[in-house]
Amino acid sequence: xADLDPDFRQSIPDGDDRVRRICTHCDFVDYVNPKIxxxxxxxxxxxxxxxxxxxxxxxxxxxxxxxFMEEGETVEQGAAREARxxxxxxxxxxxxxxxxxxxxxxxxxxxxxxxxxxxxVRPGPESTDVKLVTWDEIPWDDLAFPSVHxxxxxxxxxxxxxxxxxxxxxxxxxxxxxx
Amino acid sequence: xADLDPDFRQSIPDGDDRVRRICTHCDFVDYVNPKIxxxxxxxxxxxxxxxxxxxxxxxxxxxxxxxFMEEGETVEQGAAREARxxxxxxxxxxxxxxxxxxxxxxxxxxxxxxxxxxxxVRPGPESTDVKLVTWDEIPWDDLAFPSVHxxxxxxxxxxxxxxxxxxxxxxxxxxxxxx
Numbered sequence: 001x002a003d004l005d006p007d008f009r010q011s012i013p014d015g016d017d018r019v020r021r022i023c024t025h026c027d028f029v030d031y032v033n034p035k036i037x038x039x040x041x042x043x044x045x046x047x048x049x050x051x052x053x054x055x056x057x058x059x060x061x062x063x064x065x066x067x068f069m070e071e072g073e074t075v076e077q078g079a080a081r082e083a084r085x086x087x088x089x090x091x092x093x094x095x096x097x098x099x100x101x102x103x104x105x106x107x108x109x110x111x112x113x114x115x116x117x118x119x120x121v122r123p124g125p126e127s128t129d130v131k132l133v134t135w136d137e138i139p140w141d142d143l144a145f146p147s148v149h150x151x152x153x154x155x156x157x158x159x160x161x162x163x164x165x166x167x168x169x170x171x172x173x174x175x176x177x178x179x
Numbered sequence: 180x181a182d183l184d185p186d187f188r189q190s191i192p193d194g195d196d197r198v199r200r201i202c203t204h205c206d207f208v209d210y211v212n213p214k215i216x217x218x219x220x221x222x223x224x225x226x227x228x229x230x231x232x233x234x235x236x237x238x239x240x241x242x243x244x245x246x247f248m249e250e251g252e253t254v255e256q257g258a259a260r261e262a263r264x265x266x267x268x269x270x271x272x273x274x275x276x277x278x279x280x281x282x283x284x285x286x287x288x289x290x291x292x293x294x295x296x297x298x299x300v301r302p303g304p305e306s307t308d309v310k311l312v313t314w315d316e317i318p319w320d321d322l323a324f325p326s327v328h329x330x331x332x333x334x335x336x337x338x339x340x341x342x343x344x345x346x347x348x349x350x351x352x353x354x355x356x357x358x
Contacts, residue, residue, distance in 0.1 A: 005205055018249070025204050026184055034248055035212045036287055069213055070197070074280035074356075075287055076347065095344040099275060099289065101253035108215055108254055110278065110287075163342040165274040168255065177253075 034106045038078040039066020040114040041155045042091050047132035048152070049121060051086045053144055054128045061144035064151060065089065066109065067126075079112050087130040090117040098154055098167035100147050102177045111151045146176045213285045217257040218245020219293040220334045221270050226311035227331070228300060230265045232323055233307045240323035243330060244268065245288070246305075258291050266309040269296040277333055277346035279326050281356045290330045325355045 008021040013029050021030040041064060042049040050062045065083035069075060076093040083089040091114040100109040121130050133139075135156070143149055150170055158164040169177055187200040192208050200209040220243060221228040229241045244262035248254060255272040262268040270293040279288040300309045312318075314335070322328055329349050337343040348356055 007205065023202075023205070023207070026186065026202070028202070028207070028209075030207075030209075032250060033214045034250060036215060069287070071211060071213060071285050072282045074282065074348065075278055076280070096275065096278060099254055099278075101255070103251045103253065106250050108248070108289075161342075163340075163344055165342055166345055169253065 034108050036069040037066055037107050037109040038069045038075050039064050040079045040112040041151050042114040044116040044119045044132050050131055051127040052129040054126050058144035062139050062142050063144040064148050075110050085124045086127050087121045088124055089121045096166045100169050109147055213287050215248040216245055216286050216288040217248045217254050218243050219258045219291040220330050221293040223295040223298045223311050229310055230306040231308040233305050237323035241318050241321050242323040243327050254289050264303045265306050266300045267303055268300045275345045279348050288326055
């Protein structure tokens with residue numbers, strides 16, 4: 001389709017203070033900022049919604065409904081959309097549970113508490129299975145990502161509290177988030 | 180410098196589900212996701228740090244220290260960096276005050292509560308003036324952005340509370356955030 005291969009040089013644009021990727025062909029500046037992942041700890045009564053990943057990375061492992069925020073939506077709408085896409089789930093987004101910064105992969109993950117409006121869930125295209133499980137049934141050894149652990153454990157630590165300050169990265173997690 | 184002008188077509192990349200900008204010359208896919216702004220309501224005793232903008236948009240108007248998050252930092256580090264750059268201020272970031280979604284300009288703004296470790300503040304390159312002002316001295320009619328109003332008013336509404344759920348976009352603000 002295209003007549004050239006992409007060809008970026010590393011250079012500081014006029015008026016900027018750091019190196020960016022700039023296209024040698026057309027001077028397009030590829031400003032790279034952290035991307036936002038929006039997701040939720042979503043409950044139906046005493047059960048949690050988990051999804052078995054149909055895609056890499058971590059294909060076959062269990063995760064919370066979450067994914068990249070798109071343009072034209074709010075963070076709450078993005079979190080609800082991801083649960084719809086991954087688990088055909090209808091969520092009521094309630095409040096912010098945590099914000100994780102993962103510089104290693106240039107992500108900021110915004111996790112919400114949510115409730116399901118119906119227990120009717122089924123796999124979307126990015127999941128091979130979805131389940132509603134009690135706390136004791138969570139497959140701790142087969143969770144896809146550290147932040148899935150963090151969100152569930154942090155949710156448990158404030159269970160039933162009327163108000164709490166949202167969480168950030170857990171202490172001691174720097175080896176997972178940086179470098 | 181470059182031999183061609185940028186030339187993007189609108190098309191759906193393989194394996195994707197929505198239209199992206201793709202370079203006609205080199206098939207570079209310009210994935211655009213919302214950008215993260217990190218900032219803070221930062222206090223020294225009963226005073227608030229505000230900065231007079233030296234740059235567009237809203238040059239000459241007062242704002243809270245805030246700006247685009249960069250790669251390689253956490254949201255808290257980004258908020259502290261912005262206050263250092265704009266007001267030479269040394270912040271202790273305390274907790275999340277609010278997350279605003281502004282699809283109209285493709286931004287998510289994460290605002291923190293913070294305290295100043297010292298009252299020594301002075302303008303950085305993006306400010307013509309910086310001040311520590313009491314609540315009654317805030318120049319309400321000369322604030323740069325709606326979200327500066329929101330953050331200050333929401334801060335006031337939970338002043339002194341040990342814990343609260345962070346805020347989102349205020350009700351009735353859709354005309355400012357969407358379309």
